[in-house]
Amino acid sequence: MKDTTLVVAGMLTLSAGTFAFRFSGPVLRQRITFPPRAGKLLEAGAVVLLAALAATTALTEGHGFAGPARPAGVLAGGVLAWRKAPFLVVVLAAAATTAVLRLLGVP
């Protein structure tokens, strides 16, 4: 590992900054009274963020395509979730589909 002091400084910066993000959202929400419509939009914002996170972690690795096995597994899970399959089934089916595809040589 490189210069330990610098690594510790980086770790502390990341920790403190992340905590600041986490802490300031609820504080801002308490200080400001949002009209009901804005509250709806904020909740929509969280769903959109999570959808984008699911899409990018399913399909991409770094700046490129992750290969077909992972998105195929997530898609299988998504279809099951849409059909109201239990959470456990959805998550295990996603992992199993990806694992089987990789076993068959799909990247």
Place this chain on the structure above:
Amino acid sequence: MSSIYRTLAGGTLRDIALACLAVWFIGLSYGAIAVASGFPLWVPAAQSVLVLAGASEFLFIGIVAAGGSPLAAAAAGLLVNARHLPYGLALPDVTGPGLARRLLGSHVMNDESVVFTLAQEGLPRKRAAYWACGLGVLLCWPAGAVLGALIGGMIGNTGAFGLDAMFPAVILALIVPALRDRVMLRAALTGAAIALAATPFLPAGLPVLLALAGVLAVIKKPADQ
């Protein structure tokens, strides 16, 4: 903790436990990768407790291991973690009163605890789900990271088990009920498309934040509701 058991249905607790187990597995690979990249055990151990945000920790380790400056790595990690600010704006008062609860409650805000909270109806259940998942991740992520760092090389290729498909599947499974609303579905698809289109060109974290523009799809057509 006992109020969490009383408030949440058994099925929800089991689902949260599974999500935490998935986090534990990813933690294993995180610890193993950190040690394999030349970091001593205390780096992933401390990060997993203090940062408690997987994607940014992987990125930090990756950038520093590749010879990047730790401060630049921290900046990249912060960009990835900036989504926690809009998460906090979206959540109702899930932490409860008191400074200690607010401090710990903020720290355990993560993708999993937020998505389980959104999936619950009513504040008592949202609160119980938030704390159960938040504390579960606070235990499982560092436990996985430390064990992964200790057994390091013994962990083979976790990709072979499809574990990398679990995180997106967990998130997707929990937002599907919200996506049955057509307006929300359009916003989510727009946001996901924006993030995917931006991923090749922008640093990690930024594409997901840009996805917030998908909310505009909700504003524009209020008549649909």
